[in-house]
Amino acid sequence: MAKSSRIVPAELAVLPVRDTVLFPGAVMPLPVGRESSLALLDSLEGPEKLLAVVAQLDPRIELPTGTDLHSVGTLAKVHKMVRMPNGNVVAFLEGLERIRVIEVIGLTPFLRARVESQPDLEDTSDAELTALERNVQELFKEVVARSPQLSDDLQNEASNIESPTRLADFVASTLPSLNTMVRQELLETFSVRKRLETLSNELSKEKEVLELRNKIHDQVQEQVNQSQREFLLREQMKAIQKELGESDDGQTEIEELRKKVEESGMSLEARKECEREMKRLSKMTPASAEYMVSRTYLEWMTSLPWNKTSGTGEEQINIAKAQEILDEDHYDLEKVKQRILDYFAVKKLQPGMKGPILCFVGPPGVGKTSLGRSIARALGRKFARISMGGMHDEAEIRGHRRTYIGALPGQIIQGIRRAETMDPVVMLDEVDKLGRDFRGDPSAALMEVLDPEQNSTFRDHYLDVPFDLSKVLFVATANYMDPIPEALRDRMEVLELAGYTEEEKIHISKRFLIPRQTKEHGLVLGEQIEFTDEALHDLIHHYTREAGVRNLEREIATLVRKQARRIAEGKMEKLTITPDVIRESLGIQKFRLEKEVEERVQKPGVAVGLVWTPVGGDIVFIEASKMRGGKQFTMTGHLGEVMQESMRAALTWVRANSEHYGIDADFFRKLDLHIHVPSGAVPKDGPSAGVAMVTSLVSLLTGRPVRPRLAMTGEISLTGVVLPVGGIKEKVLGAKRAGILEVILPAENEPNVKEDLPPEILGEVQVHYVRNVEQALEIALGKFEHPVRPVTDGPRGENRPLAGPVH
Secondary structure: OOOOOOOOEEEEEEEOOOOOOOOOEEEEEEEOHHHHHHHHHHOOOOOOOOOEEEEOOOOOOOOHHHHEEEEEEEEEEEEEEOOOOOOOOOEEEEEEEEEEEEEEEOOOOOOOOEEEEOOOOOOOHHHHHHHHHHHHHHHHHHHHOOOOOOOHHHHHHHHOOOOOOEEEEEEEEOOOOOOOHHHHHHHOOOOOHHHHHHHHHHHHHHHHHHHHHHHHHHHHHHHHHHHHHHHHHHHHHHHHHHOOOOOOOHHHHHHHHEEEHHOOOOOOOHHHHHHHHHHHHHOOOOOOHHHHHHHHHHHHHHOOOOOOOOOOOOHHHHHHHHHHHHHOOOOHHHHHHHHHHHHHHHHHOOOOOOOEEEEEEEEOOOHHHHHHHHHHHHHHOOEEEEEOOOOOHHHHHHOOOOOOOOOOOOOOHHHHHHHOOOOOOOEOOHHHOOOOOEEEHHHHHHHHHHHHOOOHEEEEEOOOOEEOOOOOOEEEEEEOOOOOOOHHHHHHEEEEOOOHHHHHHHHHHHHHHHHHHHOOOOOEOOEEEHHHEHHHHHHHHHOOOOOOOOHHHHHHHHHHHHHHHHHHHHOOOEEEHHHHHHHHHHHHOOOHHHHHHHHHHHOOOOOEEEEEEOOOEEEEEEEEEEEEEOOEEEEOOOHHHHHHHHHHHHHHHHHHHHHOOOOOOHHHHHHHEEEEEOOOOOOOOOOOHHHHHHHHHHHHHHHHOOOOOOEEEOOEOOOOOOOOOOHHHHHHHHHHHHOOOOEOOOOOHHHHHHOOHHHHOOOOEEEEEEEHHHHHHHHOOOOOOOOOOOEOOHHOOOOOOOOOOOO
8 A cells, every 4th residue: 555745634614615625736717706715725734724625515506514525635735715706716736645534523604524545555566557647648648639628738747647547637637528426436435456447447438439530520620621622613613604695594594583572662671681691692602591581582572462452441431331241141149240341340441540459259150250251252352271279389470581491481471472462361370279389479579460550560470570460350259258368358359259049040041051052062952952941940949059140050961971871872853851761861869958958957956057158159957866874065067266156155145044044043053965967977066056046055955946947046145135246248148049938047137138139039938037036036946934844854955845834
């Protein structure tokens, strides 16, 4: 074992370092910034200024203790300290020899520890050691020769080192490819032979990596030289062609692009950008990748309709003709049509006015998208539709920057290019289906597009020049408004399209759907096929259940195809579609809601509520059940927080008013109650089922079934007041589709019914307006002049009313 000639102090101040290992014989500048480390340096006295430099196990620890340090470090001498302007100190340290930390004896104001010297474990005169030493020297010289990071002077320094120990520490401290973990392992390796073996392996790996790197560099350099050679030859070829008077295809293409730029009528800023791009293009070779990028950009710029309009000015709008077109394309929708005609009238009188952005909101299949086409036809403009559904990248609106491979303008600019005019009608379809993720928020990008004050200078990322969108008429569609951000919603005027009644669907079928489907299938309406009113009624009532007419048209198409097949098979007789033909062609009836409603409400505890959905109004069953127990109230059916709170409010009201209806005041102490809303896989929420929940509970606890074919809606308060709700038209139409004959509505919603539901739409549906829960219960369950209390502790919790009144 080699012995140290230096006497190591028994106690030393410890300087913990991060991601750094100091080897004996190495000199290192070390930045010091921690308060404890600065205090350590300030405390050093005497000529030698010795300390222990030990690496941290985890460099993230700011205030390390003894357990956070490696057990082996280096005895170091501080030669010089330079204080920096930021208060830190750069200490120049020289590693002297390996030491082992025996015990940490102090933590403040800096670490102090008991240490001992750790000498090498090998006799340096061994022949095998000498061979390892020479191998490491040769490998290190080859690495230095190949590495651009290492100075050539290091080769001479390594050659002049005669001690194997000194050589191993010198190479370990100099080789940049060694990470901190490997360096620390080498510091803790006391066997010189093992230390040299490890370095030999690391140097061999580094040599292979550098050889491969140099090989790749040579290949790249060769390719670059080849490209430069080709460029020089092409330039010479151009000069020769110019002298001979021969044409240059690339130059001809640039001249054609320059001519298109002049004829496009683009703005001054756009023209400058195109000229700058053409100047770059003229200096490129056609084989260059950048050439195609620039050429594609110029083609996009010259293909946009910078000053091309539809040719029909706003002052030429014919209001009567526009109304004729709207009536021809759509049945009913009077309020929406009147608003569109109002917009046309203002545009005619004030062409420069910045009009609102119309947003049609309604269930699927009510004609939102086709209304946009009708607006374009009435204005004599081109129509472009952009689907927003599932769009989750802001670049889909604003475009990609040209730095990306395959970059293109956004959908707005692409739609205008397809329309070939700068004033088309652009339909932003399904804006409520926009997504949002780490790539950006498309709805935020739409704000500039839909703001009349900003869109005159819309800047697409790909074009990178302003483009005027102020002449574009934007029309949006959505199924419902909730997912649309408030700021975007504020920029649009919402026009609601409710569902159609059965009579309206029959008119639409006769006027639009049947003629269109017979024409598309090659049949002559009236000669080869005919639909009766009874058949349309049966089709609407028992085979479709929707607010719009999309499924209805699909079923009509199925019936038309059946006749087309008969004719193709040689059966030429005319087919009259009747209910019997429908059952034969489409199978059994899919919806029989009238019978279902009557059957389910025969039992006490079942009430029918009215709900609003994104696809129109509908009915929902509220079912209540009881069992022996006490104070347990269970709510199921995939219910939201608001609906659960409404159920708790309903139970509270029933408990507070139980004696008025002959219900045992202590029923909740004796019974467990369970309210369930079927279709458990469908999420449900909202307060509007409060009246139905109270009715269901009172029906259960009194044993009285709810009146058949009666549905209800309305929010309740704890005092029993019935509060108004929204979506009245959709809910009543949904009830009518389900065969409901009576509906209970809040009294404050009466103006909504009178405005949106005239008697011809209501038909046989009778509306009851109530101001409190007592009125609703009287309509749904009958009068409670002599209330009866059902037995709540009978076998199986059956509803068995007592004979006679309860006093």
